[in-house]
Amino acid sequence: MNSHxxxxxxxxxxxxxxxxxxxTRASFCLALLDGRAWTAIELARYAGVAASTATGHLNLLVSGGLLTQExxxxxxxxxxxxxxxxxLIEKLASMAPRRADPPRSLPAANRSRALARARTCYDHLAGALGVAITEAMTERGLLDWEQGLTLTSDGTTWLAELGIAQPxxxxxxxxxxxxxxxxxxxxLAGAVGAALCRHTFDAGWITRIGTSRAVALTDTGKRALKDHLGLVDETQTPVR
Amino acid sequence: MNSHxxxxxxxxxxxxxxxxxxxTRASFCLALLDGRAWTAIELARYAGVAASTATGHLNLLVSGGLLTQExxxxxxxxxxxxxxxxxLIEKLASMAPRRADPPRSLPAANRSRALARARTCYDHLAGALGVAITEAMTERGLLDWEQGLTLTSDGTTWLAELGIAQPxxxxxxxxxxxxxxxxxxxxLAGAVGAALCRHTFDAGWITRIGTSRAVALTDTGKRALKDHLGLVDETQTPVR
DNA sequence: GCGATCCTTCGGCGGCCGCCGAAGGATCGC
DNA sequence: GCGATCCTTCGGCGGCCGCCGAAGGATCGC
Structure with a gap:
C-alpha cells in the first residue's frame, strides 16, 4: 500500500x-459461477482448505459485496x-492465463470432459452445448451480430413459441x-440467455450430472433441439 | 496460495x-485508462512512489500482459x-467501492471537476460530455437500447455525414x-465510440487540458454538437 | 565532453495475510 | 438426549511482497 x-x-x-x-477465494468464485448456492464446507472441500480458513474467506467476499449469504x-x-x-468473474476468467497441468487422474479427466461438453455458467448455458445453441440461433436468424449482439424479431417470435416470456x-x-x-x-448470456437456460431445465431438456455444474442433454432435449433449432446430435457432442 | x-x-x-x-499498480492502470502512453517516471510521480518501485510494478504488469511497452x-x-x-479495468472500476475522502486542496478539486466534466476513457469520451453525447444520440434515434446497445441505420448515416468511416x-x-x-x-464505447472520439480531436471539437486526461470543448466543438446533435451548452456543463 | 535525466539492479526492512489446529457454540438426526 | 455435523473464534506460525535508497548504466541537451 502507498503511505502518502x-x-x-x-x-x-x-x-x-x-x-x-x-x-482459494478465486476457486470459490469459479465454483459459484455455476449459479448455485454452496455451503461453506462444500467450498472448503472443493478448494482443499480447512473449514476455519473458508470461514475467513467467505467473510471477506460477503462483506466485499461479491457474495450474498443466507x-x-x-x-x-x-x-x-x-x-x-x-x-466480472467471467471476464477475469476469460483473460486469465491457463494453468499448465492437464488433469492427471481418469476421474478428473472425465469430469473436465463433461464440463467442456455442457455446463451452466452462472445462469446461462456454456460449453460445447451452449456454443452450439448460440451458433444455431445465429444461423436461423434469431440472433444478429452485425451491430453488437441483438435478438432479432424472429428471435422474439421463436422465444414466444417456446413459451419463454420476454424478460x-x-x-x-x-x-x-x-x-x-x-x-x-x-x-449467449444476458437476461434472454438466463431465461432460455431456465426453460431447458424446466422442460426437461437437460439435467445436472450429480452435484457438479456439468449438465447432460436428455432424449427430450435432443429432440427439442432438433425440432426447434435443427441441431443434430453430432453438433452437441463434437469429436475433438 | 493453496499447497495441495x-x-x-x-x-x-x-x-x-x-x-x-x-x-500502486491499480493507480497506474487507472492513469493509463486515458488511452495514452506514459513514461515510467511519470507514473511513479503520479502514484507517489520511487522510480525503482515503479520499475518493479511495470515489469509485473508488462509480463502479465496488461501493458505493452516501447x-x-x-x-x-x-x-x-x-x-x-x-x-476489464473499467468493469473493476465501476464495481469497486468509492474512496471516502473527497479531494482537500483547491487544485485537486479543480482537477477532479474538470475530469468529471469531460475526459477520455481509454479511446472514447467519458464524463458529463461523453454521457450527454450518448444520450443525445439516443434521443435522435442514432442509438437503440431496446435489445442491447446498437447503432441504428440512421446512426450509420449520421456517422457517414460526419465523415467517420464505419470501423x-x-x-x-x-x-x-x-x-x-x-x-x-x-x-458510448466500442469501435464506434473510439472512431467518434478520434473525430472530435481531429476536427478540433475538443482539446486536452494540459497533460491530463481531462478535455475541454472548443467553440468549434460547441457549434458542431449543436448542429449535429442539437446539444446546447447547458447540457455539456450541468450544474451539480 | 559533462552534468542532468531516465531507468534498473540489488539488498534489506517491515508488515500483511493465508494457513492450520484446538476449542467450542449451534443445530441436526435418530 | 446424545453423538455427528456445520460453522466460528482465536492464537500462532511462516512466507510473500511492497517499499526505499544507494549505486550505476544509458541517453540526452547543450
Whole structure:
C-alpha cells in the first residue's frame, strides 16, 4: 500500500481486485459461477482448505459485496451477489492465463470432459452445448451480430413459441455475448440467455450430472433441439 | 496460495487479479485508462512512489500482459495492451467501492471537476460530455437500447455525414455501453465510440487540458454538437 | 565532453495475510 | 438426549511482497 498516496479520489480498484487475488477465494468464485448456492464446507472441500480458513474467506467476499449469504439452520449458504459479479468473474476468467497441468487422474479427466461438453455458467448455458445453441440461433436468424449482439424479431417470435416470456427490461441487457473458456468462442448470456437456460431445465431438456455444474442433454432435449433449432446430435457432442 | 490445490485445471484467475490488487499498480492502470502512453517516471510521480518501485510494478504488469511497452532512447513508454484490458479495468472500476475522502486542496478539486466534466476513457469520451453525447444520440434515434446497445441505420448515416468511416468488423463490438464512474450512467464505447472520439480531436471539437486526461470543448466543438446533435451548452456543463 | 535525466539492479526492512489446529457454540438426526 | 455435523473464534506460525535508497548504466541537451 502507498503511505502518502496522493490519489484518494476515485474507485478503489485494488480493494476489489484483492478479493479475487487469492487462489482459494478465486476457486470459490469459479465454483459459484455455476449459479448455485454452496455451503461453506462444500467450498472448503472443493478448494482443499480447512473449514476455519473458508470461514475467513467467505467473510471477506460477503462483506466485499461479491457474495450474498443466507443462514439455514447450521448451514451457511453463499452465492454470487448478482449478474454483474458473475460477469466480472467471467471476464477475469476469460483473460486469465491457463494453468499448465492437464488433469492427471481418469476421474478428473472425465469430469473436465463433461464440463467442456455442457455446463451452466452462472445462469446461462456454456460449453460445447451452449456454443452450439448460440451458433444455431445465429444461423436461423434469431440472433444478429452485425451491430453488437441483438435478438432479432424472429428471435422474439421463436422465444414466444417456446413459451419463454420476454424478460422484463432492467439494467441487465437482454442478450450478451460471453466468451466460453473451453470453446474460446462466444455463447449467449444476458437476461434472454438466463431465461432460455431456465426453460431447458424446466422442460426437461437437460439435467445436472450429480452435484457438479456439468449438465447432460436428455432424449427430450435432443429432440427439442432438433425440432426447434435443427441441431443434430453430432453438433452437441463434437469429436475433438 | 493453496499447497495441495486439487484444482490445477482452468483459468488462473487469482494470478490476473493479483496484478491489479496492489494500490500502486491499480493507480497506474487507472492513469493509463486515458488511452495514452506514459513514461515510467511519470507514473511513479503520479502514484507517489520511487522510480525503482515503479520499475518493479511495470515489469509485473508488462509480463502479465496488461501493458505493452516501447523503449525510446532513455524513456520507457507503457500503455494498456488492448481494448479488452481497458474493458476489464473499467468493469473493476465501476464495481469497486468509492474512496471516502473527497479531494482537500483547491487544485485537486479543480482537477477532479474538470475530469468529471469531460475526459477520455481509454479511446472514447467519458464524463458529463461523453454521457450527454450518448444520450443525445439516443434521443435522435442514432442509438437503440431496446435489445442491447446498437447503432441504428440512421446512426450509420449520421456517422457517414460526419465523415467517420464505419470501423472494420473485428472481434471488438462496434458499439458498447460503458458505465461512467462520475455520472453513474452509461456512455458510448466500442469501435464506434473510439472512431467518434478520434473525430472530435481531429476536427478540433475538443482539446486536452494540459497533460491530463481531462478535455475541454472548443467553440468549434460547441457549434458542431449543436448542429449535429442539437446539444446546447447547458447540457455539456450541468450544474451539480 | 559533462552534468542532468531516465531507468534498473540489488539488498534489506517491515508488515500483511493465508494457513492450520484446538476449542467450542449451534443445530441436526435418530 | 446424545453423538455427528456445520460453522466460528482465536492464537500462532511462516512466507510473500511492497517499499526505499544507494549505486550505476544509458541517453540526452547543450
Amino acid at each position: 498516496d496522493a490519489h484518494v479520489e476515485g474507485p478503489d480498484l485494488a480493494a476489489l481486485a484483492a478479493l479475487l487475488a487469492d487462489g 443462514r439455514q439452520g447450521r448451514h451457511r449458504y453463499v452465492r454470487l451477489a448478482d449478474p454483474d459479479t458473475a460477469e 422484463p427490461a432492467t439494467r441487465r441487457p437482454p442478450v450478451r455475448s460471453c466468451l466460453d473458456w473451453t470453446e474460446r468462442r462466444p455463447h | 490445490d486439487a484444482h490445477v485445471e482452468g483459468p488462473d484467475l487469482a494470478a490476473l487479479a493479483a496484478l491489479l490488487a496492489d494500490g 523503449r525510446q532512447g532513455r524513456h520507457r513508454y507503457v500503455r494498456l495492451a488492448d481494448p479488452d484490458t481497458a474493458e 472494420p468488423a473485428t472481434r471488438r463490438p462496434p458499439v458498447r455501453s460503458c458505465l461512467d464512474w462520475t455520472e453513474r450512467r452509461p456512455h
